[in-house]
Amino acid sequence: MFAQKGVELIQELERAKDFLPPFNEDGVRQVLEEMRALFEENQRDASSAVAGESEYITSVHIRHCALERNKRCLMAYLYNRLERIKEHRWHFGSVLPADIKANICEPEAQFFIKYNKSLAAYMKSIGEGSYSLDLTQNLKPPKNLYIQVKCITEFGEFETEDGDIVVLKKNSLHLLPRVQCELLIAQGILEHVS
Amino acid sequence: MASYSGNLTQLSDFLGTADTISETEDAEFLSASEAVKKLEESWLNEMLAPELLLPQTELVDCLLEQTKNMEENLMAISKSDFRFALHRMEVERIRYIVTSYLRIRLEKIEKFLCFLLNNENKRQRNEPSLLTEDELKFAQELNSNTESHLKTLGLRHMPTNMRDINTQKFMIAPNRDSYVFARVKDDAPSVLVSDGTSEGEMEVELLKNSQHLLPYRSIASLVQNNVVNLM
Numbered sequence: 001m002f003a004q005k006g007v008e009l010i011q012e013l014e015r016a017k018d019f020l021p022p023f024n025e026d027g028v029r030q031v032l033e034e035m036r037a038l039f040e041e042n043q044r045d046a047s048s049a050v051a052g053e054s055e056y057i058t059s060v061h062i063r064h065c066a067l068e069r070n071k072r073c074l075m076a077y078l079y080n081r082l083e084r085i086k087e088h089r090w091h092f093g094s095v096l097p098a099d100i101k102a103n104i105c106e107p108e109a110q111f112f113i114k115y116n117k118s119l120a121a122y123m124k125s126i127g128e129g130s131y132s133l134d135l136t137q138n139l140k141p142p143k144n145l146y147i148q149v150k151c152i153t154e155f156g157e158f159e160t161e162d163g164d165i166v167v168l169k170k171n172s173l174h175l176l177p178r179v180q181c182e183l184l185i186a187q188g189i190l191e192h193v194s
Numbered sequence: 195m196a197s198y199s200g201n202l203t204q205l206s207d208f209l210g211t212a213d214t215i216s217e218t219e220d221a222e223f224l225s226a227s228e229a230v231k232k233l234e235e236s237w238l239n240e241m242l243a244p245e246l247l248l249p250q251t252e253l254v255d256c257l258l259e260q261t262k263n264m265e266e267n268l269m270a271i272s273k274s275d276f277r278f279a280l281h282r283m284e285v286e287r288i289r290y291i292v293t294s295y296l297r298i299r300l301e302k303i304e305k306f307l308c309f310l311l312n313n314e315n316k317r318q319r320n321e322p323s324l325l326t327e328d329e330l331k332f333a334q335e336l337n338s339n340t341e342s343h344l345k346t347l348g349l350r351h352m353p354t355n356m357r358d359i360n361t362q363k364f365m366i367a368p369n370r371d372s373y374v375f376a377r378v379k380d381d382a383p384s385v386l387v388s389d390g391t392s393e394g395e396m397e398v399e400l401l402k403n404s405q406h407l408l409p410y411r412s413i414a415s416l417v418q419n420n421v422v423n424l425m
Contacts, residue, residue, distance in 0.1 A: 028347065028348070032348075032351045032352065035352055035353060035356070036353065039353035039355075039356075067353070067356060068356075071348075071352060071356055074348045075344060075348060075359070075364070078343065078344055078347055078348055079340070079344065082340060082343060086304065105347075107343055107346045107347055108343070110343075111339055111340075111343045114335070114339045115336065115339065117335075118331075118332050118335040118336055118339070119332070121328075121331070121332070121335075122300075122328050122329070122331070122332040125328035126254070126258070126296065126328075133258065133289075133292070133293060133296075134293075135293050135296055135297050135300070137293070138286075138289055138290045138293045138294070140290075141287070141290050141294075142283065142286040142287055142290055145279055145282055145283055145286065162273075178286075179286070
């Protein structure tokens with residue numbers, strides 16, 4: 001059946017809702033190959049159709065629809081991966097964790113860098129540049145100034161905004177300002193204990 | 195939520211930050227608590243409206259300036275002072291609203307990217323832009339990056355007649371026919387509401403403080419003009 005591979009690509013992405021599956025280079029290549037084959041057949045039949053054999057027109061039409069569908073599937077696959085990558089930027093900050101990095105391909109990594117840049121430029125422009133505001137922080141409405149966190153990795157020294165130095169050791173409990181923990185929690189260094 | 199602005203006035207009086215500040219464009223005077231209240235409204239409207247609303251740049255700038263001042267004043271008092279925690283919390287709350295507001299806008303910009311850029315190109319010179327200068331720059335960069343990415347990985351390898359991307363076809367446009375809850379701030383005597391079917395329009399009278407469930411399209415201009423608030 002036509003466009004089977006393209007649909008499979010989308011299904012693959014859809015099934016892995018909470019993580020980004022590796023870039024399916026093979027799948028993408030197969031879709032492109034199918035498109036090339038369809039296109040060549042179409043060209044052949046189209047020239048016969050022009051020569052007056054009208055029975056070819058229907059098959060040309062069907063192949064053209066298959067081509068369009070393939071294109072649409074492939075675009076959707078690539079675009080939705082970008083959406084996920086953008087989402088990761090908000091979750092993990094400007095440096096992606098190694099396991100996600102392993103699943104993206106080179107052009108996607110390039111896109112991530114450019115997106116990072118645009119976002120940073122935008123955030124810098126807020127408040128006429130006199131005030132730094134990180135939009136990826138303050139994700140939840142504040143309830144308390146300080147929250148209790150548990151350190152789940154060996155992190156070392158961490159300097160808080162007002163100059164105090166806290167040593168974050170594995171399994172140690174701390175009461176820290178919420179603002180400064182958000183990123184560390186997202187990176188999986190700290191864990192919020194309530 | 196309602197307690198935010200109340201708290202802020204008292205607290206700002208404490209710290210002496212409640213001085214009125216001028217809004218550059220309107221030359222209208224806004225106290226800190228009024229500014230917070232206004233942004234709260236814009237924030238909720240932006241959150242609940244299906245489409246992007248006009249940006250509140252001055253309001254955002256003014257509040258950021260305020261929180262900055264408050265933070266500077268906070269440096270002066272001791273951390274064990276009970277006022278410290280209260281003020282700090284207030285600053286955090288304002289900052290949350292500001293960031294959340296800007297974040298919602300960015301989300302919408304990313305979602306309706308082609309649609310917004312398309313409208314921006316068609317915009318007459320005297321119409322106000324839905325995007326601030328910096329948002330526009332962000333949108334344009336994102337658009338060209340996305341397009342070049344799709345080209346490198348897909349379009350470039352396709353048969354020659356399929357290499358173009360028809361943005362009209364792939365464009366995501368906001369659904370202005372979705373229903374929204376609205377609270378009326380000022381009387382709006384006759385609003386034409388169409389239910390999307392062929393039965394034509396119905397005239398509805400929106401009285402002050404009444405609440406309605408209406409299609410967004412029919413009250414879009416009232417939301418922009420601050421006559422009704424979404425809720």
